[in-house]
Amino acid sequence: MQQQLTAEQAAGKIMVALDYPDAAAANRLLGALAGVPCYIKVGMELYYAAGPSFVSRLKEQGYKVFLDLKMHDIPNTVKGGASSIARLGVDMFNVHAAGGVTMMEAALEGVDKALAGNGQERPLVIAVTQLTSTSQSTMNDEIGIAGTVEAAVVRYAKLAKQAGLAGVVASAQEAAAVKLVCGSGFKTVTPGIRPAGSTIGDQARVLTPAQALRQGTDFMVIGRPITGADDPRAALESIIEEMV
Secondary structure (H helix, E strand, C coil), rough: CCCCCCCHHHCEEEEECCCCCCCCHHHHHHHHHHCCEEEEEEEHHHHHHCCCHHHHHHHHHCEEEEEEEEEECCHHHHHHHHHHHHHCCEEEEEHHHCCCCCHHHHHHHHHHHHCCCCCCCCCCCEECCCCCCCCHHHHHHHCCCCCCCCCHHHHHHHHHHHCCCCECCCHHHHHHHHHHHHHHHHHEEECCCCCCCCCCCCCCCEHHHHHHHHCCCCCEEEHHHHHHCCCCCHHHHHHHHCCC
């Protein structure tokens, strides 16, 4: 049976994606959402434009931050990148599971090296499995991975757990399967969440917030349904109401 959430608990499961080209636009959205205890996701567009100082300011303001840079490189490079990210004080960041177990282990080594002896809380390190924009035909015919999307996601999730990571990024459609093989404590962060009645955009594998919760989602990444709304705060509050 799905656990009944309070409004505060529901808000804590939402990661609002600040997919903006500059800090000024992101700050306008943050002003509209002030006081709602949600996670903030900073992705490539904003991070490359505003830099690590923007992330530091978010932490100073009390936000929980998921830094979504999807690192995928040789192990030593990922280790160094993870060290730099850990020193920013983010609560969560990700690497690509396709980089393999050794690369994912190197990310954890980088975190531990950066935080050794300073008492800072260790961020959750998670792995990207298959992007929610990836359809079955894209994965099979273009990328060249055989089998179902769910099977590929589960395989990557098992590799991430083997490496010691805290969880994975996957579609909510695969969350239950990931939990089944990796355990209930293995985190699932699920983009591709669309409230009932909203457009799916460039996503291929989507669920509503309520459906995602029933699948066992721990965190749901939501961008355009909030950031593109005429009243972002009302849109976020409506999603929270759908979840409680």
